Amino acid sequence: MASKRAKSRVYKFAAIEFEQGLHKVYAFAMPGREIAQIAEITRIGKEGKKLVGFQRREIQAHVRQIAEYLNKGPNLFPNAIILAVGPAVKFQKVRGRETGVAKPGYLHIPFYADGERVAWIVDGQQRSIALSRSTTKDDLMVPVVAFVANSLDVQRQQFILVNRAKPLPGQLINELLPETDDVFLPKDLAANRIPSQLCALLHTNSRSPFHNRISRKSETAPKRELINDTSVITMIRERINHPNEVVQTGDQIEVQVLNINKEKQEISLGMKQVQPNPWDKVAERYPPGTVISGVVRNLTNYGAFIEIEEGIDGLLHVSDMSWVRKVAHPSEVVAKGDRVTCVVLNVDQDRKRIALGLKQMNNDPWEGDIPGRYRPGETKKGKVTKLTNFGVFVELEPGLEGLLHISELADHKVESPEDVVKVGQSL
Numbered sequence: 001m002a003s004k005r006a007k008s009r010v011y012k013f014a015a016i017e018f019e020q021g022l023h024k025v026y027a028f029a030m031p032g033r034e035i036a037q038i039a040e041i042t043r044i045g046k047e048g049k050k051l052v053g054f055q056r057r058e059i060q061a062h063v064r065q066i067a068e069y070l071n072k073g074p075n076l077f078p079n080a081i082i083l084a085v086g087p088a089v090k091f092q093k094v095r096g097r098e099t100g101v102a103k104p105g106y107l108h109i110p111f112y113a114d115g116e117r118v119a120w121i122v123d124g125q126q127r128s129i130a131l132s133r134s135t136t137k138d139d140l141m142v143p144v145v146a147f148v149a150n151s152l153d154v155q156r157q158q159f160i161l162v163n164r165a166k167p168l169p170g171q172l173i174n175e176l177l178p179e180t181d182d183v184f185l186p187k188d189l190a191a192n193r194i195p196s197q198l199c200a201l202l203h204t205n206s207r208s209p210f211h212n213r214i215s216r217k218s219e220t221a222p223k224r225e226l227i228n229d230t231s232v233i234t235m236i237r238e239r240i241n242h243p244n245e246v247v248q249t250g251d252q253i254e255v256q257v258l259n260i261n262k263e264k265q266e267i268s269l270g271m272k273q274v275q276p277n278p279w280d281k282v283a284e285r286y287p288p289g290t291v292i293s294g295v296v297r298n299l300t301n302y303g304a305f306i307e308i309e310e311g312i313d314g315l316l317h318v319s320d321m322s323w324v325r326k327v328a329h330p331s332e333v334v335a336k337g338d339r340v341t342c343v344v345l346n347v348d349q350d351r352k353r354i355a356l357g358l359k360q361m362n363n364d365p366w367e368g369d370i371p372g373r374y375r376p377g378e379t380k381k382g383k384v385t386k387l388t389n390f391g392v393f394v395e396l397e398p399g400l401e402g403l404l405h406i407s408e409l410a411d412h413k414v415e416s417p418e419d420v421v422k423v424g425q426s427l
Contacts, residue, residue, distance in 0.1 A: 032131030
């Protein structure tokens, strides 16, 4: 007769039991840092040709973010951990009022001396790891939902179903952040809160050049072209650096008192207000026609921002990148970090804007030799570079493209250009 396995401990939790189909389900709460002790993470792998486990690898950055949030405590952590449990887990019903659906009682989860577990994490492995590594002194109680499924097939099925949920759209998060307290937000979201607030102001302020021009999840998009809010927030965030790049603890600095809030007992100070404003004499230093060399700091749908000097950026609009190409996105011409040479087209010192031109560094070929080299009726060879719903763009020579309209592709009606030509095809 086989000997019984030695149990080093039995965990006992107040729980309720109910049924879903043929499966018994339990709901209870337990100290978050103990989840990793009672439940196993079965990572996907191979034993010979056999597939074992189902969990993905630990995502260290995600675990670190959760742990940092937990360490700020006390905090709210209502996300339930989902476990699959084997038949060794027992439910002890207690006397009490039953709802007819849920039964109150105690759930007994054994932990064997050899380290083998009888519970497996189906959803929440990153959270359970972070909970076990949290340095907070409080034993944070977290909700747990467990279902009886000793079969690996059922565990994998539930793992797939739970984890195929679509993540929140970035634009929804962008719009919610300004209305959220950032004290307990993860670092990556907290860093986006102020840029998101500024983005909202740019969109709603009637004096803003972006007024009603930024896409918002809560609004029905108008027919005219909108600017992606993520691009605006990224641009703003990259201009907000960490204070330790300017000052250090113990430094003696000169500041200006901006505001005093007696109710909150807060004094707002400004450092840049006592320093020369780099925009004060921009119009004198960079009059139109000045050739500048700068580094591409950021790309948006409508152009590239070029750092001319510390604190001064100019906008190189897509329409000012090439005389002969229709540039759909600035990444077709420049990349972040590139050093480019441009000419100043216009300076609006009051609105802190400098317009730059790249194509203006050369003469306009449309006023030069292009009309002389390409005459109506001539036959030319070229290569298809881009398909659109109204036609195709054909490269006639390096840097020079012509539009072949959809109505000129064939004698019969063409529904889509790709029915006739392909990108890369010579014509």
